Amino acid sequence: MNVAPISRRPLASLKGTVRKVRQQRLLARSMATASEPTSTPTNSPSPLPDHNFFTFPDRKTSRIRTAFAVYSLPRALPSASKTTLIKTDTSPLPPQTLAAPHPDPLPALCRKQISLLDPTGARTALFARTNRDAARVGDVLMVTHRRGGEPFAGVLVSIRRAGIDTAILLRGRLTKVPVEMWFKVYNRNVAGIEIVKRAKKRARRARLTYLRQPKHDVGDVQNVVFAWKKSRNVLSTKTRAPGEKQRFEPKARK
Amino acid sequence: MAPRLPARCWRQIQLRTSSQSPSTSTRIVRAFSSTPLQSVKYGWSTLPKQDKPRRFNQTSLGLPAPTTGPAAALARRARTTPLRTGVLAIKKGMTAFMGKSGTRIPCTVLQLDEVQTVANKTRRKNGYWAVQVGLGTRNPVAVGAPMLGYFEAKGVSPKQHLAEFAVRGEEGLLPVGVQLMPDWFHVGQWVDVRSNSRGQGFAGGMKRHGFKGQEASHGNSLNHRTIGSAGPSQGSGSRVLPGKKMPGRMGNERVTVQNLPVLMVDNELGIVVVKGAVAGPKGAVVKIQDAVKKPPPPVEFIEQTRKLLDERFPHAEEQLEAARKRHLELKEARRAKRIEEIMAVGVVEGQAQGQAEVVA
Numbered sequence: 001m002n003v004a005p006i007s008r009r010p011l012a013s014l015k016g017t018v019r020k021v022r023q024q025r026l027l028a029r030s031m032a033t034a035s036e037p038t039s040t041p042t043n044s045p046s047p048l049p050d051h052n053f054f055t056f057p058d059r060k061t062s063r064i065r066t067a068f069a070v071y072s073l074p075r076a077l078p079s080a081s082k083t084t085l086i087k088t089d090t091s092p093l094p095p096q097t098l099a100a101p102h103p104d105p106l107p108a109l110c111r112k113q114i115s116l117l118d119p120t121g122a123r124t125a126l127f128a129r130t131n132r133d134a135a136r137v138g139d140v141l142m143v144t145h146r147r148g149g150e151p152f153a154g155v156l157v158s159i160r161r162a163g164i165d166t167a168i169l170l171r172g173r174l175t176k177v178p179v180e181m182w183f184k185v186y187n188r189n190v191a192g193i194e195i196v197k198r199a200k201k202r203a204r205r206a207r208l209t210y211l212r213q214p215k216h217d218v219g220d221v222q223n224v225v226f227a228w229k230k231s232r233n234v235l236s237t238k239t240r241a242p243g244e245k246q247r248f249e250p251k252a253r254k
Numbered sequence: 255m256a257p258r259l260p261a262r263c264w265r266q267i268q269l270r271t272s273s274q275s276p277s278t279s280t281r282i283v284r285a286f287s288s289t290p291l292q293s294v295k296y297g298w299s300t301l302p303k304q305d306k307p308r309r310f311n312q313t314s315l316g317l318p319a320p321t322t323g324p325a326a327a328l329a330r331r332a333r334t335t336p337l338r339t340g341v342l343a344i345k346k347g348m349t350a351f352m353g354k355s356g357t358r359i360p361c362t363v364l365q366l367d368e369v370q371t372v373a374n375k376t377r378r379k380n381g382y383w384a385v386q387v388g389l390g391t392r393n394p395v396a397v398g399a400p401m402l403g404y405f406e407a408k409g410v411s412p413k414q415h416l417a418e419f420a421v422r423g424e425e426g427l428l429p430v431g432v433q434l435m436p437d438w439f440h441v442g443q444w445v446d447v448r449s450n451s452r453g454q455g456f457a458g459g460m461k462r463h464g465f466k467g468q469e470a471s472h473g474n475s476l477n478h479r480t481i482g483s484a485g486p487s488q489g490s491g492s493r494v495l496p497g498k499k500m501p502g503r504m505g506n507e508r509v510t511v512q513n514l515p516v517l518m519v520d521n522e523l524g525i526v527v528v529k530g531a532v533a534g535p536k537g538a539v540v541k542i543q544d545a546v547k548k549p550p551p552p553v554e555f556i557e558q559t560r561k562l563l564d565e566r567f568p569h570a571e572e573q574l575e576a577a578r579k580r581h582l583e584l585k586e587a588r589r590a591k592r593i594e595e596i597m598a599v600g601v602v603e604g605q606a607q608g609q610a611e612v613v614a
Binding site for chain 2: 047048049053054055056063064066067068069070071072073078095096098099100101102105106108109110113117146147163164165184186187188189
């Protein structure tokens with residue numbers, strides 16, 4: 001607000017100015033706290049926490065009808081010390097402060113969990129929207145299970161992005177029977193996910209459910225997987241395969 | 255025995271004697287009075303004093319302890335009352351933990367938003383042991399004058415929600431004004447979680463109570479989801495028995511989920527993560543307390559949490575005392591319509607002046 005040029009203004013603006021001043025006086029009257037700081041913790045040895053006054057104005061007169069002290073302890077963010085899943089975190093706060101709550105704990109917890117389950121970030125990167133080399137629907141993927149057994153290969157039908165619950169749906173064949181399987185990307189049982197073959201064209205759907213129709217069914221992908229394995233074996237003796245960088249946790253595979 | 259005089263006759267004598275000799279204690283004056291003060295408030299009685307026996311079984315006489323009454327009731331409930339207080343929390347939503355063996359563990363995230371103890375309920379004053387706990391902060395505009403005075407006397411800022419947690423004994427009580435953090439709970443312990451379920455509105459018998467409904471065909475007309483008969487006819491009273499399950503409001507009622515394991519506590523995020531689901535929508539207020547049907551957390555852990563509270567809030571007792579004193583001063587000032595002056599002067603001078611005014 002520019003106060004100085006008021007006198008230089010024409011008299012016609014006086015009305016507005018008066019109105020503004022009146023509004024401000026109203027505001028001051030109905031404000032939740034008194035204008036001046038009421039306690040001086042440095043001077044007084046009183047253990048009383050900092051407080052202001054909440055006032056109830058009298059409707060008829062402009063005076064204060066009654067007032068109550070409203071206390072407020074200083075807020076502090078709790079220390080970001082190590083939190084483990086097994087042991088209780090017992091880092092003391094500075095005394096006589098309230099720990100302010102985290103504004104949105106659920107995504108923060110999710111990030112913490114993902115960083116624990118996927119320290120290298122490979123699993124996240126494989127299905128990240130920002131990654132150009134990420135797997136997309138229509139690609140042929142192969143998932144290796146930690147408990148052994150035959151790796152499952154199939155066409156990526158859909159990606160369900162839900163933080164720690166992120167999952168992929170693969171459609172393949174087991175003993176000539178069409179099978180669809182969901183895999184949780186961050187599950188410890190999923191030892192590795194590899195891109196066997198990229199789709200020729202970018203799919204124009206987010207979920208390729210039409211692959212379930214006989215007309216569009218891709219069918220068996222074992223031939224593709226065999227070919228890919230062969231080429232990889234040939235290449236891995238000399239150089240690295242092109243698909244190698246998409247893989248993670250290669251130790252767990254064998 | 256001559257009939258006793260009415261109390262109003264004696265009161266004159268009592269008043270006169272007490273005014274004449276203030277040095278004599280009230281005990282002596284009461285010895286004159288023959289009317290039982292406790293049982294008869296108004297009027298008078300000719301019954302002998304303490305006609306009704308108050309205590310039946312005096313254990314000091316070698317008799318068995320009474321099995322009824324407040325003390326017996328508390329003793330009965332002791333086994334199912336947790337040792338220590340619980341906390342209020344807000345349901346933030348569900349997520350999952352991935353277990354070591356590849357299992358997916360669904361869990362609920364509950365956030366503790368500035369949870370503070372507000373008051374203690376004692377056996378002597380209230381008849382039971384409990385801790386009153388507050389959650390969140392509320393704008394004083396939305397708080398009425400009586401509650402503002404209540405919080406003023408406790409020295410805590412106005413809380414959004416208040417709830418009581420019964421504890422077994424005096425050891426479960428906590429100093430007023432301390433903040434309870436998620437590390438109040440031990441990872442691996444069991445808790446009972448109480449909250450209000452989602453309100454479903456007016457629901458029919460099939461949805462509300464799982465009734466079967468009726469046939470789709472065989473001559474059924476417009477009665478496919480109705481509840482059918484409400485009871486037997488003549489011979490059984492031709493009436494609907496109380497408590498008959500019928501259509502009505504469904505949900506938005508207290509639901510307790512027992513024995514949920516605590517998977518994780520995090521002071522930084524202020525969350526307690528429990529396994530499984532908890533009733534109610536996101537943002538619901540939830541009560542968490544040690545499970546009744548499972549062993550409590552280890553004794554060492556409970557001691558450790560109490561020690562931590564003392565470390566974090568070493569001056570809680572003094573603060574409460576100071577707040578109480580200040581509250582009494584302000585209360586007197588409010589009665590005397592001098593609150594404005596106290597506010598103008600400020601706290602330090604205001605205390606001295608306020609007292610002077612009150613005395614004057």
